[in-house]
Structure formats: C-alpha cells, structure tokens
Amino acid sequence: MAFEIRILPGSAAPIFRQIVDQVRLAATTGQLRSGEQLPSVRALAERLLINPNTVARAYSELASDGVIESQPGRGAFVSASRQIYTRPERLRRIEPLxxxxxxxxxxxxxxxxxxTDAIRARAAQVRGKQS
Amino acid sequence: MAFEIRILPGSAAPIFRQIVDQVRLAATTGQLRSGEQLPSVRALAERLLINPNTVARAYSELASDGVIESQPGRGAFVSASRQIYTRPERLRRIEPLxxxxxxxxxxxxxxxxxxTDAIRARAAQVRGKQS
Amino acid sequence: MAFEIRILPGSAAPIFRQIVDQVRLAATTGQLRSGEQLPSVRALAERLLINPNTVARAYSELASDGVIESQPGRGAFVSASRQIYTRPERLRRIEPLxxxxxxxxxxxxxxxxxxTDAIRARAAQVRGKQS
Amino acid sequence: MAFEIRILPGSAAPIFRQIVDQVRLAATTGQLRSGEQLPSVRALAERLLINPNTVARAYSELASDGVIESQPGRGAFVSASRQIYTRPERLRRIEPLxxxxxxxxxxxxxxxxxxTDAIRARAAQVRGKQS
DNA sequence: GTGGTCTAGACCACG
DNA sequence: GTGGTCTAGACCACC
Structure with missing residues (x-):
C-alpha cells in the first residue's frame, strides 16, 4: 500500500482528526480503493505510537460518515465510494472554512x-500523491 | 455605525474568537475606520449578553495583533492598518486554513x-460591505 | 532543568507578564531549548501559588507570540525560534521602552x-546564563 | 517659553505620567530653569483639553519628588535642581527599565x-530640544 | 492527565 | 465612566 498515515506531532489538529482527514482524503482521491482493508486499530496505534483509543475514535467517526465499514472481528474496509451529502449540505459544510x-x-x-493560488498549489500537491 | 457585532450561539468558534474575527474583518475592509472608537467592554458585554471578561479577552487579542489600541480609562480605538507579520509568518498562519x-x-x-470560485465569491461579498 | 520561573510579589509587573517575560528571555538566550516541554498550567500554578487561569493566560500570550506551541491534551512546548514581526513593527514595539x-x-x-554601559552589562549577564 | 507640554493621544502612557515625565526631563536638561513658573493647573488643563484633576495629580507627584514647589495661591515653580537620590537609589530605579x-x-x-544605538539616537533627539 | 473557554465577582488605576 | 488583573470554580475536548 502506497498510502501511509502520518501524524505531525507539532500540529494543532488533534490526532484523531488527522487520521480521519487523511483516510477520507485518500478514499476520495482513489489512493485508497473501495474494499481495501485498513490496518487494525491496535496495529495502527502501535505504529504511530499513540493510544489505541485515539485510533478507535477515528475509525468510529469514519464509519459513521460512511467512509469505511468496520466488521467486528474481521477489520475495517473502505466503503464503496458514494456521494453521501446533497449539494446544499456540501456547501453548508464547506462554508465556514x-x-x-x-x-x-x-x-x-x-x-x-x-x-486562490495557494489553494491550487496545495491541491496539486495533494493530488500528486495519488497513486 | 452600520457595523454590528453578532454572536452565533450554535457556532463551533468560541465567543471571543467570533468577536476578534468580526472586528478584524471590519477593520480590514474599511467598515471600521482607523481611529474609530469601539463599544466599551462593559457595553458590548451587556448587548451580547456575555461576560465582560470575554469581551476584554477579545479586545486584548485585537490589541496585541495591532488591530486596535486600548487606552485604559479612555476606551478602545481602531489602529491605523499596518502589516505586522513577516511574510514567512503570514504564510505560516494561513497554511493550516x-x-x-x-x-x-x-x-x-x-x-x-x-x-477557488467560492473564495472569490465570498471575498467579493465581504469587500462589498465596504462603505 | 536549570530554568525556574519566579514571581516577585512586590513587582509592578502583573504576574502573567512576569511569566511571559521570563519564558521569552529563556527561550531567546537558549536556556530553554526548542522542543522542550514547559511545566503544565496546573503544575506551574500550584508551584507559584497562583490561579491556573493566570498561567493559562501567560501561555496563551506566549503561543500567539510564537514562543511556545500549546497542544491541547499534550502540553506546551518551546517553538523553534523565528522572527515573526516585520522590522517596522519591531521598532514600534521597542520604541516606548x-x-x-x-x-x-x-x-x-x-x-x-x-x-548604554548598563545595557551592555545587563545583556552580558543575561547571555551568560546560556547553557 | 520654548517649553511646551504635549499629550500624545495615542500613547499607552497615562496622561498624568506624560506630564510628569516631560516636566522632569525639561527640569533636568535645563529647558526649564530653576525658579521658573509653571502654568496653573486650570490653564494647563484647558490648553491640553484634559481634566484638571489629571494636571493636579501630575503637579502633586512632581512636588513630592522635589522637582517643583507648589505655593498655594501663587502657583507652581521649578525647584533649585539638586540630586535627590543617592547613586544606589538611582541605580535601583533605572534597573527595571x-x-x-x-x-x-x-x-x-x-x-x-x-x-545602544537606539538609546544614543533617542538621547540626541531629546537633548537637541534643549534651549 | 493535558490545554481552552466561560462565568461571576472582586479590586485597581485612570479620567 | 474606562480598561486591566486576578481569583474561584465550572465544563469541554483530547490523550
């Protein structure tokens, strides 16, 4: 898997949020394919040197957002990608940012x-990681 | 004064931050002119139904950012606009957003x-309020 | 840690300002190294026999000045030193002193x-504490 | 009289402090001569558009410092210049600054x-005003 | 445990 | 009346 979750220790963003964002983005851009398996909660926690509860919380948020599906005892898998929000809802969510x-x-x-230049530059960077 | 600070109770942003952001934006767009006096800490607190300490904190942050000048015993006034941060620092501050x-x-x-379209549209809206 | 924050009860400077100044100076002279962790808000408040809010306010000012970075749930850490203010702003800030x-x-x-001799002598003293 | 007290409205320093400092400095540098009469409290307050209480407070501090002598009913006069503080006391007073x-x-x-350059430059400016 | 925010209420200096 | 500081105590999110 070319995709690696990374925690930036100096970041202001909470760790669980960093995980959620990276997985969501990877799933959207195709870096993570539908059906692909994520590392287990314990494995990821060990690799990132963080508390398993923190990983569990991230996975739980991803599951409730429909990005992944957690199958107890088997692991967590990327869902079939689908638009879950209507356009007005998507606009409502992006507006504060x-x-x-x-x-x-x-x-x-x-x-x-x-x-706008900064947006384009940063987007190009992010998309560039796409495999 | 056409300018009215408003608190959105359901907002994720803390109250003092909402005040800071609204004043900063108004000062940037020219809605608040240099030298103009802001409502007193106590008056604004009363109008917004919040604690005076919360307003004081917002004003204190605005003062340290160079947006306003607080003169004890006299009031708080909008500063002449100036660039206080170096370019690297400005980039550092905008990057997470x-x-x-x-x-x-x-x-x-x-x-x-x-x-980028949304950015441009919103910027035009904001600048349109300029008096 | 050779570095100890001390409050002078008779001082004209407010408590939170004494903390800010001591940390800033220690970070500047290298007594506090980049990445080093500061005592927690509650721990420092207890040691100095002051209210935690007062320490929190000092840390918050240090964070907005780029001297430290506060990571909720983790602690406060000394930032890599950097110049955040433009030269005119730096002159503006030193002028009243x-x-x-x-x-x-x-x-x-x-x-x-x-x-000027007193300045040089005091500066030498301060720099001498550098580890 | 070449000497004119001026209040800077945007200054962080309280008004009474600005008056005290200017008079003390003028008396030290010889801009104000020993025996010279100061404007009356009421006259100065009117000219500076400030509260007479504020002028009175400044004069009172100057008198208690021995810089001027207030003669009730006659006015306030610059004292004969003299060193009022011992050297250790002078050092003690300058140290916090x-x-x-x-x-x-x-x-x-x-x-x-x-x-030190800034000190020298500013001192030259101040001394230049000397008549 | 960590930091962040808010309230309530007090006291001070300044005008 | 103005802003500034401090305390006490509460609640929240995050780890």
Missing part, C-alpha cells in the same frame, strides 16, 4: 488571488 | 475550481 | 554613556 | 548594539 480563510487571509494582507 | 479547506473540500467531492 | 529608559535615565542624572 | 529593554529587545531579535 471558506469564511475562515477569507477572514484570516484578508486580515493578514493577502490578496484574493494569492489565496 | 488552506490545508483544511483542501482536505475537507476534496473529501466532499468539490473540484479545485469550485473552491 | 527606549523612550522610557531615556526619560527616566536622564531625569535621574545619568549620562547617556552610563545607560 | 534596563531589564525591560533587554528582555523585549533580545526577544524581538535586536542585537545589543542596535539597542
């Missing part, structure tokens, strides 16, 4: 073009 | 162009 | 050379 | 030479 970027960005003195 | 938008946006199934 | 020293110093009858 | 400048200056990334 757009607002935060605008507020912080303009206050820091960035031009709108600099922000 | 760019990452969050990309991660969440792509996971939700948005195309990169949809995200 | 220069003015205060000049005004008070000359009024007390010190010659300018005596003041 | 030296420490503050070092702490803030080094934390901001200034070199010691930059600080």
């Amino acid at each position: 757009v607002n935060a970027l605008i507020t912080e960005g303009l206050s820091l003195g960035f031009a709108v073009e600099e922000l | 760019v990452n969050a938008l990309i991660t969440e946006g792509l996971s939700l199934g948005f195309a990169v162009e949809e995200l | 220069v003015n205060a020293l000049i005004t008070e110093g000359l009024s007390l009858g010190f010659a300018v050379e005596e003041l | 030296v420490n503050a400048l070092i702490t803030e200056g080094l934390s901001l990334g200034f070199a010691v030479e930059e600080l």
Whole structure:
C-alpha cells in the first residue's frame, strides 16, 4: 500500500482528526480503493505510537460518515465510494472554512488571488500523491 | 455605525474568537475606520449578553495583533492598518486554513475550481460591505 | 532543568507578564531549548501559588507570540525560534521602552554613556546564563 | 517659553505620567530653569483639553519628588535642581527599565548594539530640544 | 492527565 | 465612566 498515515506531532489538529482527514482524503482521491482493508486499530496505534483509543475514535467517526465499514472481528474496509451529502449540505459544510480563510487571509494582507493560488498549489500537491 | 457585532450561539468558534474575527474583518475592509472608537467592554458585554471578561479577552487579542489600541480609562480605538507579520509568518498562519479547506473540500467531492470560485465569491461579498 | 520561573510579589509587573517575560528571555538566550516541554498550567500554578487561569493566560500570550506551541491534551512546548514581526513593527514595539529608559535615565542624572554601559552589562549577564 | 507640554493621544502612557515625565526631563536638561513658573493647573488643563484633576495629580507627584514647589495661591515653580537620590537609589530605579529593554529587545531579535544605538539616537533627539 | 473557554465577582488605576 | 488583573470554580475536548 502506497498510502501511509502520518501524524505531525507539532500540529494543532488533534490526532484523531488527522487520521480521519487523511483516510477520507485518500478514499476520495482513489489512493485508497473501495474494499481495501485498513490496518487494525491496535496495529495502527502501535505504529504511530499513540493510544489505541485515539485510533478507535477515528475509525468510529469514519464509519459513521460512511467512509469505511468496520466488521467486528474481521477489520475495517473502505466503503464503496458514494456521494453521501446533497449539494446544499456540501456547501453548508464547506462554508465556514471558506469564511475562515477569507477572514484570516484578508486580515493578514493577502490578496484574493494569492489565496486562490495557494489553494491550487496545495491541491496539486495533494493530488500528486495519488497513486 | 452600520457595523454590528453578532454572536452565533450554535457556532463551533468560541465567543471571543467570533468577536476578534468580526472586528478584524471590519477593520480590514474599511467598515471600521482607523481611529474609530469601539463599544466599551462593559457595553458590548451587556448587548451580547456575555461576560465582560470575554469581551476584554477579545479586545486584548485585537490589541496585541495591532488591530486596535486600548487606552485604559479612555476606551478602545481602531489602529491605523499596518502589516505586522513577516511574510514567512503570514504564510505560516494561513497554511493550516488552506490545508483544511483542501482536505475537507476534496473529501466532499468539490473540484479545485469550485473552491477557488467560492473564495472569490465570498471575498467579493465581504469587500462589498465596504462603505 | 536549570530554568525556574519566579514571581516577585512586590513587582509592578502583573504576574502573567512576569511569566511571559521570563519564558521569552529563556527561550531567546537558549536556556530553554526548542522542543522542550514547559511545566503544565496546573503544575506551574500550584508551584507559584497562583490561579491556573493566570498561567493559562501567560501561555496563551506566549503561543500567539510564537514562543511556545500549546497542544491541547499534550502540553506546551518551546517553538523553534523565528522572527515573526516585520522590522517596522519591531521598532514600534521597542520604541516606548527606549523612550522610557531615556526619560527616566536622564531625569535621574545619568549620562547617556552610563545607560548604554548598563545595557551592555545587563545583556552580558543575561547571555551568560546560556547553557 | 520654548517649553511646551504635549499629550500624545495615542500613547499607552497615562496622561498624568506624560506630564510628569516631560516636566522632569525639561527640569533636568535645563529647558526649564530653576525658579521658573509653571502654568496653573486650570490653564494647563484647558490648553491640553484634559481634566484638571489629571494636571493636579501630575503637579502633586512632581512636588513630592522635589522637582517643583507648589505655593498655594501663587502657583507652581521649578525647584533649585539638586540630586535627590543617592547613586544606589538611582541605580535601583533605572534597573527595571534596563531589564525591560533587554528582555523585549533580545526577544524581538535586536542585537545589543542596535539597542545602544537606539538609546544614543533617542538621547540626541531629546537633548537637541534643549534651549 | 493535558490545554481552552466561560462565568461571576472582586479590586485597581485612570479620567 | 474606562480598561486591566486576578481569583474561584465550572465544563469541554483530547490523550
């Protein structure tokens, strides 16, 4: 598997959130294929040197979001990809992040073009990892 | 004053952060002019039905960010706008918001162009409030 | 750790400011190394016999100044040192202290050379603590 | 009189402190001569557009410091200049300002030479006003 | 255990 | 009246 979950120790984001985000993104971009098996809670916790509860919480959130399916005793598997949110719901979910970027960005003195450029650059980076 | 601070009770953002963000954005877009006086700590607390300490904390953060100047015994006033952070620091501060938008946006199934369009649209809205 | 925060009860400086200044200076001189963990909010409050909120406020200011990074649930750690303010902003921040020293110093009858000597002597002392 | 007290409205220093400092400095540098009469409390308050209580407080502090002598009904006069503090006392009084400048200056990334240069430059400015 | 936020209420300096 | 500081005590999210 080319896909490796990584925890950034200096990050402000909580560890369980980092795991959730990485798996969700990988599943969306195709880095993780539908049906693929994730490492077990215990194995991942050991590899990342973190508390198993933290991994369990991440998997639980992923399962309730429909990204993975946990089959007790067998493991966790990537779900068949599907749009789970309607377009209005997706807009509702992205809006606060757009607002935060605008507020912080303009206050820091960035031009709108600099922000959109940064988005494109970062997106290219992320997509580049796609296998 | 056309400018009114509003607290959204259901918001994930803490109250003091909502105040800071609204004042910063208003100062950036020119809705609040340099030299203009803000409502007093106690007055704003009363209007928003929150504790004066919460407002004081917001004002204190705005002062250390150079957005306002607090003059004990006199009041709080909007500063002349200036760039206080170095470019690397500004990039460092905007980066997590760019990452969050990309991660969440792509996971939700948005195309990169949809995200940059949303940024531009929201920025135009915000700038439109400028008096 | 050779580094010990101390509160001077008779000092004009507020408690949270004394903490901020001591940590900032220690981080600058290398007495506190990048990555090093600070005492927890509660532990330091207990040791200094002050309210945890006061320590929390000091840590929060240090974090927004880029001196430390607070990781909820993990602790507070010294950041890699970096220049976060533009040169005009740095001058703006040092100016009132220069003015205060000049005004008070000359009024007390010190010659300018005596003041610069005192600066150099004190700086040497401070740097000497470097490990 | 070449000497004019000026209040900087944007300054963080309290108004009474600004008055005290300017008078003390002027008396030390000879801009105000021994025996010279100061404006009356009411007159100064009117000219500076501030509360008479504030001027009265400044004069009272100056009088208790021996810089001026208030003669009820006649006005306030600059005292004969004299060293009122012993050298150890003068050092004791200047020390916290030296420490503050070092702490803030080094934390901001200034070199010691930059600080002493700033002191010299500012002192030259102040002395230049001398009549 | 960790840090973060909020409330309530007190006291101070300044104008 | 203004803002600034501190205490006490509560609740939350995260590990």
